Amino acid sequence: MMLTTLAVLQALTIVIGVYAMTTDFSLGALTRQSPPTKPTASPPEGSPSVPVVTSGPVLAQLSVKSGGGPLPTKGTLTRQLTSALGDEALGSHVGAVVIDAATGERIFAANADTPIVPASTTKVVTCSAALASLGPDTRLSTRVVQGAKPGTAVLVGGGDPMLAGPSAKPTYPKQASLATLAARTAATLKSQNLRKITLSYDTSLFVGSPIAPGWKPNYVPDGEVAPVYALTMDEGRQNPRFHQPRVSNPPQYAAAAFAKLLAKQGITVSRSVKPGKAPAGAPELGRVDSAPLYSLVEHALTRSDNDLAEALARHVAIKEGQEASFEGGTKAVVAVLQRLGAAQGISLSDGSGLSTRNRISPGALAKLIAMSGSPSQPNLHAIASGMPIAGFSGTLGNGRRFTGSDSRGEVGLVRAKTGTLNNVNTLAGMATTKDGRLVTFAFMADRVPATAEPVLDRLAAIVARS
Template structure:
């Protein structure tokens, strides 16, 4: 009996104690009086929103997770930013650097040293390309790869639609690279052919969508061999993307066409292909496709592909997306043409592009010239809620110390303040290094920044740019 009484008493104490914690908002429950947190920001056009900032765990970052983003009252001051950067600006690697810091929520310029100077942007060019592509494609627009009937019932035509991330087998609905599957397309086509009693076909390709040269004349001769960039075509397999020291096929279209023919053969359809033996992507004798669609697969949304291109700094994917956006907009599709088109599109967004010149969309060309001011203009636009495709692309920028091209950076005592909470697009060419992105400072305020460094060795330039970002991340700057 005494044990039962003691147990009941202990239970009562626990219930009353928890109720007290609940009412005091230290524990969740029915008595909690603290209001619920506001809903997360949205991408409603015309409404300024803040980026979704991942909350890294202590086990994978250098600091505790971030708190909520600050309101207008926590805006930093220009004087505060200058104080925070005082020592960093004296670093030798930044002696010839254009540096800009802006309030990401209001757009106010907080620091500008050489922001209007025209410099080589390297891969930060991709931010401009993302803005231009987002100006053409709808937020959820996808790319279709189809097979249509040719001029006769036994002729089938593969019609590329710009998807270079097709899985060689079944597609994965949760993937960006590999959302559409070549095997899924083959299954559809085989069923349509069998329903018509056809078991032998001639397979051809329609090369009319966004044609153009596969390599830019301003790129290094060894860029393809080193896997820095692949051939720019409107069809390709996700497993054949160019990666460092793993070059892509010389002709991704022929590779995909051959893989598709093999899938049809495996399913009992005899295939005679008209592929040029030399492997050229421009083929003669292609029958005009009819309106009858025998099969169709769709890519991940273009905005998700742009985010992937920024995460991986994928030069080929960026060029592919920019070329077809220019093509859809009625522009010519040479590399210089697409570069000029990107500049025009960015200008139409209300930015100052005076003196800006691009010879490609990915930033591999040393002839490109961009200003740090323009890069921060695009970043501010990406966070203002009116450009959802660009906004999603910016969410694909690597995270300091964690992902992509920033995965091995921000690991020192002098840069750790930005680890886990800065996003940035990197840029690296010999003698030209850049960094442009966003960071949440110690007051919870979103800042955007751009740094373009000339002349300094790559390792020194990267270290100095990382310290630049870490300084504004740690300051609060009010």
Template sequence: MSTSVRRTLVLAATAPIAGTILAGPSAFAADKAVSKSTAVELDPAEQKIADDLNTRIQDPRLGSDLSGVVLDAKSEKAIWGHDATTALMPASNTKLATATAALTVLGPDHRFTTKVVYGDGTLTLVGGGDRTLTTDDLDALAETAVAGLKNAGLTSVKVRVDDSLFPEPALATGWNTGYYPDSVAPVRPLVVDGHAVTDTSLDAGQVFAGLLANRGVTVTGDVIRGVAGAGDVPVAEHRSEKLSAIVKHMLKVSDNNIAETLLRMTALGADRAATFEDGTAVVRDVLSRTYGVSLDNFQMDDGSGLSRSTRIPAQTLAEILDLTTDPRYGQTLKYIADGLPVAGEVGSTLGPEWGRFDTPDSQCAVGKVKAKTGTLTGAIALSGLTRAQDGRWKVFSFIENGSTANPNDIKDALDGLAATVNGCWS
């Protein structure tokens, strides 16, 4: 069975019955949809996973609102599901959709460019959507700019920033006021060192002005916002790392700001406006039209998953991750799988510093599970890949909403579900 056919199967039961699982057609990929429920036989290893999950999702730490699914990447079978098409708040699992669209539209080798141009006595720092720009990068731009100024006999200059690449609004629907600027900054195409400030553009301009001054150039007046003139002369530019590396970093540490910037740059890459609305529209288009991913009950309002109005079913997240196992898409989407945090990996969101995979039930899965985490008040998610005891890769997604248990306890319970899929906790 091809991957596209398997994606027409939407789980219609909360538990396998007599070794089978019921499935029905997806609204997407209607050309290959099955017309009636289809029984899929589970082998003993798969049935063991299903049976154990049916028992373990009764854990009171998980509450009553859980959407979950497990797919076998080789046999094309849906092994288990529980309310798999129920849309819940997925938190940072949303980044999987954002990354898929960015890599598809822009390409893994895409780089973001920050420029400096000169005109009428003013150096303009032009933002190009590089959320990884550093002070060292700005200093290199300043060095080149100062050399040009001195060659022209200039010793003073005004500085402005051009962040017109991204229009307002800079804040997404569903963001609590407490989220910014710490969890996410208002979205602008210019920032340095990931500073958590309200106006990252002016902040970057001020850092740039200070670097110019350190190199002997007098900066007159305050740093202001403006648009580079059509006749301004290019002075210097910096190109970011490849998008593939940026995506991997974003997923490893769950960087909200990178995700929001990528959403807008993806919109631009698709010839749309760099807004939340157009960015999420492009994501939906890529998932459904390019890859045939089911978007039933799908609502996405930002790129990071901080929006409390976003709703995505576990089925959709599993289908997105399953794309990374398809050889047809490997050259484009393999960086998502590469960027998933690994259980026990220091420096990632599944590292011991976050208390993940450190219980007697889940410790056995350290190094064996790689998954994207998601955490908001009232929402915990874990979606990823693991090579199970039968030697085949399993794709899983678990989303929990509304449990009153301690968030760390909920995460422990989800880690146990992932260990169950792996089979090391049997």
């Protein structure tokens, strides 16, 4: 049973100092409330914050079909958004759009079809394609199979970058565990009277360069992402609690850790653990599965997880008959979007948005987000439920967003995916108007002098109170 994507917007109940999310089959909507107090802490970007608030429910129910209420007055909305878009902090290349989720009508548009560097709002595109192609209940499997010779075994990477290593702490969504895989494999080997093996590892599911075109040289050293391989533990982090440092050879690092875990289970592994290829149809010795795709998508969007987004793009490539590389992944993602009727205005070089070569129009992003709330696209609901909530979760709950006098009154009333690169700030998501009309928006700027995040928050807040 899908827990978090059964609602397009989760019903968020807030008690003093604590908030909890619940879901159901209907689409939730953001409703009015008295302004909550500001968060008292500033956790790192991507970490959920727990503000002290005294209001009642932030998210109530709304029918997407009806739209929930009348459209906002276009003249007033246009005047307010146009004024905010003139802020010098946005720079000289800006696009914006606001769409009625029920009808697809553009309520406001300024350079809405202009391709702009999207940064991490690219993840909305990648995750939409993954849900549409693979289905929300798909799981990623990491396996151990029997090798070609007696007494050999092969650790087969299944493209799950969230595979938890031995020192990882429990997280949500619950991760597949390398320790569990070792225990299951050891049990099978012992049942075959094998207590000593030669181990190799197979990373052939993904192909091509592990570094995307348009990635800056500092991305891996700075911990923004690990080189992309089909076998990765803790997203290539040396310590799963910290973004950096990332290991240079994630498959070898994971295989070495697995060998030590087998030893703890009473299985001696030969000293040399090398790359290899699993024989076709080889008997399975052990297997662990990831959380279902819908919760992986929610995690990727809420935490802006670059490693997971790149893996999902490659899984789309495999499903769509392309090679599991950066090029194959982007081709496959666009092909899926074409089937959805949402490919116009989208050009990709990677799945995470780290590449400066990506181009997406505001209109394309807002359209996709509107589709995630459509009764005709139930597989896409995790896009809506995965986007950060202003002032509460993920990259909008870091203590820096929606804190200005012109935006903090809309804390809890906006869900949106952020995007940040040098000189690039984007924000795409959904809100309801004061009359309860569900709308989607995208505000994008890629020639930003310093930072435009406060202006983007103001733009989204204008939409939410229109």
